[in-house]
Amino acid sequence: MSTSTPQKFEFQAEIKQLLDIVIHSLYTEKEIFVRELISNASDALEKLRHLQLTEKEIFDEKLDLEINVTTDDKAKRITIQDFGVGMSRSELIENLGTIAHSGSKAFLKALGEGAQKNANLIGQFGVGFYSAFMVAKSVKVYSHSWRTAEPGQVWSSDGSGSYEIEASEGERRGAKIVIELKDECADFAQDWKIKGILERYSAFVSFPINLNGKRINTVQALWLRNKNEVKDEEYTEFYKFQAHAVDDPRLRLHFSADAPLAINSLLFVPKDNTEKLGFSRLEPSVSLYCRKVLIDAKPKDLLPEWLRFLKGVVDSEDLPLNISRETMQDKSLIEKLNKVITKRFLKFLEEEARNRPEGFADFYQEFGHFLKEGAALDYTHKDQLTKLLRFESSLTEKGKSTSLADYVSRMGADQKEIYYLVGPNRAAIESGPYLEGLKARNLEVLFCYEAVDEYVMNNVREFEGKKLTAADHADVKLADLPQAEGALSEDDTKKLTAWLKETLGERVAEVKASDRLVNSPVLALNADKFMSPHMRRMMKALNRDGADSPLRVNLEINPRHPVIKRLFETHTANPDRAKLVGEQLLDNALIAAGLLDDPTAMVARLNKLLESV
């Protein structure tokens, strides 16, 4: 048979099925045909590059290894040409007429396994060459193999069930795909439209891509280069390009792994945390690539939620083979990637904390709340994250912080718990009554200034087997201190506490002598185990009009304090005045605890007390 007359072939039954689905898929998915054809072109060029190393004779040897895309909006046509390996006649039949290759095969398998006739799948799987039929009235593939002896051919089809092949004179090496667009897809013959798609999906393809004569891709896929050969400026430029950022990155992690998955990754922490600045919640934006071709710019499950501040790229060669299995397995593949990358990034932060503590402190200042969020909510990574948490403490200077591990290393042999106090700032905690009892016993206390801290501490619960304990909690038991000189006797103290309980009535659940007061006369402990002062404030803020839950506290008094000793004398000598003082002491304790709801009664009482001066 002469090869100069067109020969007609039927597509394999599976291909017909595939084409039927592809052609009727949703409009929004259509643009991925560009990605698919460009990656085929890139693959073909890559193969040629390898052949150049081993083969003596290559057709059109001198042609540049590049991809040329041209659009013609009047003719509603788009052409994608590469100077790669090309296809011989039998390869055209084999590759474009049967379902031998991986992507499409797996796609059909997934459909067969009960997946919906779901257009989303097409985007995910990349049905390869056939995706051209989403937009094409007809497709022609002009090709000349790299083998000199193979003549040029043209393959053509309208996607309806058959294709034709005929010999074609004057072809150059590689493949030229000419797509006559359907009327409703004529948009794809617009230069600006294709430019956008190429920039999005194919920005890092290694071979030059020219659109209507203009070079599109100028940035290298840095993540695949050896990190010893990449300069800082190159990283910064890449970051700005890839993350559409204007700042310089604060930290970067460039790593690769071979097992259990082949991963090349380049991650960046931006300079600023825009969530902290009040901008909206960040979206995950580490993009997923497979051999330099974008799979998903914002994959949702690639990283845990609390890593949503990261930018950059994850590239896995294992994706095409695996992602094109059924969706369940896709998920487990993404989970595997997630596990490996998250672990690696946490290890990186640990190293930063150890080797560059100041840089880490800066990072923590800006991005610490993401780590706290993770420590509180991500059970899988909780332990590693808890190690990264930092707090000021009663032993650090203002502005310097400590890790829980360092805290534990300073604990005395008989200290069982890690203590913390929540307050708006250092001064407030230091001047409050809660710290002094622990200080007197040489117990270090972590200072928590942020709204989320209490929530984090409650969820983290313990570190290296030591319970995290709020030092202002009623249950905290402290060791005895030597009795100070000149304190009220135990008897007198009992009388005074009984009198105070009676005088203060419903406002107190219990009044007793304190083992934790040193310099303050009184303190209030929340009698409600389940609601800390801080939580109460938050509830109030949320529920402004709602009725307040009645507040009852445990009041502790300091039998060594002059005010208490005076009160003991006054409560018999001048009960009216003593009552005012008692009530005022309770209010003072409530203020220190952040629990005083309404100061108006207090002002009136203070005025009365002042009258008697």
Ligand code: ADP
């Ligand atoms: P996949 O790329 O997953 O193999 P495709 O449907 O995209 O599936 O392509 C099918 C096959 O057709 C490829 O494996 C390749 O052998 C061949 N092919 C497609 N495009 C080209 C091209 N531009 N140059 C050479 N061969 C190509």
Ligand code: MG
């Ligand atoms: Mg392909």
